[in-house]
Amino acid sequence: xxxxxxxxxxxxxxxxxxxxxxxxxxxxxxxxxxxxxxxxxxxxxxxxxxxxxxxxxxxxxxxxxxxxxxxxxxxxxxxxxxxxxxxxxxxxxxxxxxxxxxxxxxxxxxx
Amino acid sequence: xxxxxxxxxxxxxxxxxxxxxxxxxxxxxxxxxxxxxxxxxxxxxxxxxxxxxxxxxxxxxxxxxxxxxxxxxxxxxxxxxxxxxxxxxxxxxxxxxxxxxxxxxxxxxxxxxxxxx
Numbered sequence: 182x183x184x185x186x187x188x189x190x191x192x193x194x195x196x197x198x199x200x201x202x203x204x205x206x207x208x209x210x211x212x213x214x215x216x217x218x219x220x221x222x223x224x225x226x227x228x229x230x231x232x233x234x235x236x237x238x239x240x241x242x243x244x245x246x247x248x249x250x251x252x253x254x255x256x257x258x259x260x261x262x263x264x265x266x267x268x269x270x271x272x273x274x275x276x277x278x279x280x281x282x283x284x285x286x287x288x289x290x291x292x
Numbered sequence: 293x294x295x296x297x298x299x300x301x302x303x304x305x306x307x308x309x310x311x312x313x314x315x316x317x318x319x320x321x322x323x324x325x326x327x328x329x330x331x332x333x334x335x336x337x338x339x340x341x342x343x344x345x346x347x348x349x350x351x352x353x354x355x356x357x358x359x360x361x362x363x364x365x366x367x368x369x370x371x372x373x374x375x376x377x378x379x380x381x382x383x384x385x386x387x388x389x390x391x392x393x394x395x396x397x398x399x400x401x402x403x404x405x406x407x408x409x
Contacts, residue, residue, distance in 0.1 A: 185335075187335075190333075212395065221301070221401060221402070222401060223382060223399040223400055223401040223402050224336075224382070224399040226396060226397075229396065239396070269333075271335055271336065273335075273336075275395065278324075278343075278395070280326055280338045280341055281336075281338075281397065282338070283328075283335030283336040283337070284335050285333075285334050285335045286333070286334070286335050288333070
């Protein structure tokens with residue numbers, strides 16, 4: 182079955198540590214997205230990529246970085262510069278004008 | 293700029309009664325509208341979309357939504373709610389006039405639906 186796989190499901194970060202969240206899709210979708218979800222605030226766009234080796238900042242990119250070396254993969258790094266990283270992170274992908282398709286998320290917490 | 297408002301944080305309804313979740317939007321051009329549902333600790337699942345055509349859109353799990361251009365609304369409805377419909381619902385919009393890179397969506401803050409037996 183095609184879909185988006187996010188791993189790990191739960192992740193803990195120590196102070197000053199960078200952590201990387203994985204997002205892999207086998208849908209052959211061109212575009213991929215990272216969102217942050219906080220209670221009561223809906224989803225906010227962190228980064229997005231329309232094609233391999235290209236990505237753009239979203240609304241809240243500070244403290245995050247991404248790469249898009251392969252069509253299937255769009256990992257997100259939460260750096261130590263992100264002072265409030267505790268949130269639920271969602272990855273999505275899209276092809277053409279179709280709706281975005283979401284993974285099941287990674288919940289990041291601070292130790 | 294594009295924006296979405298979901299005025300109700302929570303909607304309570306008895307099982308078997310009609311369910312309505314409200315959404316209003318603001319765009320410069322024509323809207324491309326979506327409804328998604330989220331269950332605890334899961335991603336968003338697509339329910340339905342409107343881009344053009346009939347103002348009443350039918351989607352998954354018996355849900356439908358009515359596009360009203362004059363009121364800039366896209367309310368989600370279900371004639372008879374089930375306990376299993378209890379979840380978090382998100383409305384989203386994209387402005388078709390804006391050739392924004394990435395087909396970015398703007399999401400509402402979400403409405404929690406609680407269906408009581």
